[in-house]
Amino acid sequence: MKKPKLLIIVLFQNLGDERTYFAKSPAPPVSGALLAALTPSIVEIELLHEMIRPINYETDANYIALSFMDFCAAHAKEVAKRFREKGKKVIAGGRYASTYPEEIEDYMDATVVGEAEKIWPIVVHDLVNNRLKKLYYAPFAPPLDNIPPPRYDLIEKDFTVPVVTEATRGCIYKCSYCQLNINPAPHRKRPIADVVNDLSSTQKLPLLKRKIAMLQDNNLGGDLAYAKNLLREIAKLKLWSLGVQFSFDCLHDDEFIDLLEQAHCGLAFIGLESLNEPSLAFVHKKQNKTAEYKELFMKLKKRGILTFTGMMIALDEDTEEYYDKLPDKLEEIDPSSILLSISIPIPGTPFHKLVKEEGRITDENLAHYEGDHLVFQPKKVTKEQVFSAYKNINKKFYSWRNIIRRWWRFISAAHFKGNIFKRLFRAVFLSAMMIKISIFQRHHARMKVYEMQSS
Ligand code: B12
Ligand code: SF4
Structure with missing residues (x-):
């Protein structure tokens, strides 16, 4: 049976569709590739960095994971809205989501507070098995051993x-x-x-x-x-x-x-x-x-x-x-x-x-x-x-x-x-x-x- 697909997006645009700016940065942040590495193999994965390419809203992905900093919070809500209108499940995480979960949780199917390592595999299993919760809390400042290599x-x-x-x-x-x-x-x-x-x-x-x-x-x-x-x-x-x-x-x-x-x-x-x-x-x-x-x-x-x-x-x-x-x-x-x-x-x-x-x-x-x-x-x-x-x-x-x-x-x-x-x-x-x-x-x-x- 074909696995469902998860699209991980590291957001970057903050000034709306008419003012997009592709930074073409030499290196990506670690977050997206690391999240992909932590994802259980029950889903297929695609990774998209919005700093270099636009989001394809016609994607065949079933689930969307959004990683973003503070300045992309409003954009994250917009992106989530568009995907949810198409029937996709959207999950948010990262620094802003962890600091101000109450600001975004209504716009997402689930919001993850904290570092992904311990909690993300649980979230993905809940997602695929249709028992997603609104909020997930990762342990605060856990030890950093056994983190897998990012999916380069x-x-x-x-x-x-x-x-x-x-x-x-x-x-x-x-x-x-x-x-x-x-x-x-x-x-x-x-x-x-x-x-x-x-x-x-x-x-x-x-x-x-x-x-x-x-x-x-x-x-x-x-x-x-x-x-x-x-x-x-x-x-x-x-x-x-x-x-x-x-x-x-x-x-x-x-x-x-x-x-x-x-x-x-x-x-x-x-x-x-x-x-x-x-x-x-x-x-x-x-x-x-x-x-x-x-x-x-x-x-x-x-x-x-x-x-x-x-x-x-x-x-x-x-x-x-x-x-x-x-x-x-x-x-x-x-x-x-x-x-x-x-x-x-x-x-x-x-x-x-x-x-x-x-x-x-x-x-x-x-x-x-x-x-x-x-x-x-x-x-x-x-x-x-x-x-x-x-x-x-x-x-x-x-x-x-x-x-x-x-x-x-x-x-x-x-x-x-x-x-x-x-x-x-x-x-x-x-x-x-x-x-x-x-x-x-x-x-x-x-x-x-x-x-x-x-x-
Ligand atoms: C690479 C980087 C950049 C890159 C790319 C950023 C991007 N996201 O596209 C560039 C150079 C563009 C950049 C720019 C800026 N950055 Co910067 N950057 C970093 C840096 C060095 C590494 C990011 C990283 O990969 N970290 C490692 C990952 C693993 O950590 P993480 O992102 O927090 O992810 C963990 C959790 O948050 C969580 N998580 C993350 N995403 C998701 C998603 C889901 C679904 C889930 C479940 C969990 C989850 O799990 C991860 C693993 O535990 C960090 C410092 C740092 N070491 O974090 C600063 C940092 C993120 N940047 C910061 C800042 C302030 C900026 C600037 C605003 C600085 C400035 N004034 O110019 C600019 C803003 C943007 C712009 N317009 O360019 C701040 C925080 C920003 C914030 N909270 O909004 C940081 C923390 C630096 C600091 N010490 O203050 N940055
Ligand atoms: S607290 Fe540390 S990471 Fe943050 S700006 Fe100062 S030296 Fe850099």
Whole structure:
């Protein structure tokens, strides 16, 4: 007998059908492929990432699972409505569903609160056996052992880096804008063998895709001893490039950086967020010290590791003078690329509580809480100053002249190891990666940010 079909959709669009934007991101989030791996074999599975392709409402799937962040909540309700009108059963889960189940449960056949690992197989059995409940609660912060490798084979071919996984969950810090501080779970680690198994369970992929991987932890450096042991094991896999995310303070540990190099880390995503000390203090980002940015980033560049930097503007202590100096300061610190976003008070965070209490929320539409809109009034800058800074910084940082200059600074600083062929290969490979990320970010800034100003 033919199995019923489950379509897992990781939502991305937030501005309605007429304003769709396909991010064409190099890597997907882990959630969809992991949910697929946790799904019992009583159903057939299809996985769809809305950041790269549109939803097909004429699908032959019987069941729909939706994974989404806060800014896609309204879109999730619309999508669920359309599918339910066609007689499909729709289940929601993920960070927003877990924080505010009461906001969406009426629009879904079932809503899952919490991490999928333990509860999802039960939900799927209930679904297929027609005994679905309205609400499911997963155990809070369970141990992370025995999580299966994500189903990389189901990820769309458009993604350059399908091999994504996470080694840890949670974070040891308490930045006031961070989603993790809504119902904080302890910082947890997966068994190292499980993570290595994920990175090796890639046989069905073409060689290029097997050789590049990304750990999408919130902060891989939450336990540096663990991170170092993990990197020692990953080094044995001889990847061409590994992407990681960790907090800035980890760069004080030279052994950690050496091990990143040995594990062939090609890209480190680090949230610098601001080059303005009062703004960092305002969001309780105590682990970042602006005076150290340049020197510690140089440590990575020397080891041939590209730096990808999260930057936020519209923080309460930002001033116009700071915005004027920001493009030059960025050139000085010299990150390989930046992800510039407008700060968002995510509902439930201490940052949201503060601006709400002070009556400074100007836009309650959650669809605008994605880092491209300004949804509150910052203390010391106007909306015009924020958007003008946003445009100016992106324009300067991603001008072709500056991209090429940055590339040259990186190549000149990097000491690649190994014989001449290995060094040449690494230099060419990382150059291509740097240019690709720059083009992607440049495109994103133009499509999303410049357009937003007129909306
Ligand atoms: C990859 C990533 C992205 C990617 C792709 C996002 C996407 N979903 O399409 C990109 C780079 C585009 C991105 C962007 C942003 N991101 Co982001 N991102 C991540 C990251 C690093 C990994 C996501 C992931 O795969 N996690 C691992 C999976 C397994 O965890 P999970 O999604 O929570 O899934 C578990 C449960 O929630 C649940 N679950 C999830 N879905 C479902 C579905 C069902 C049916 C069920 C039953 C269960 C279930 O089970 C899973 C396993 O336990 C996380 C940090 C992190 N490590 O989570 C931040 C994170 C999700 N991002 C965050 C934020 C704030 C943003 C931005 C708004 C930042 C900004 N200002 O620019 C933007 C917004 C979007 C935009 N317009 O681009 C926040 C939270 C957002 C929120 N609650 O809405 C996080 C948590 C970072 C943080 N510490 O604050 N992001
Ligand atoms: S360091 Fe990053 S993940 Fe940790 S609390 Fe701060 S923003 Fe969140």
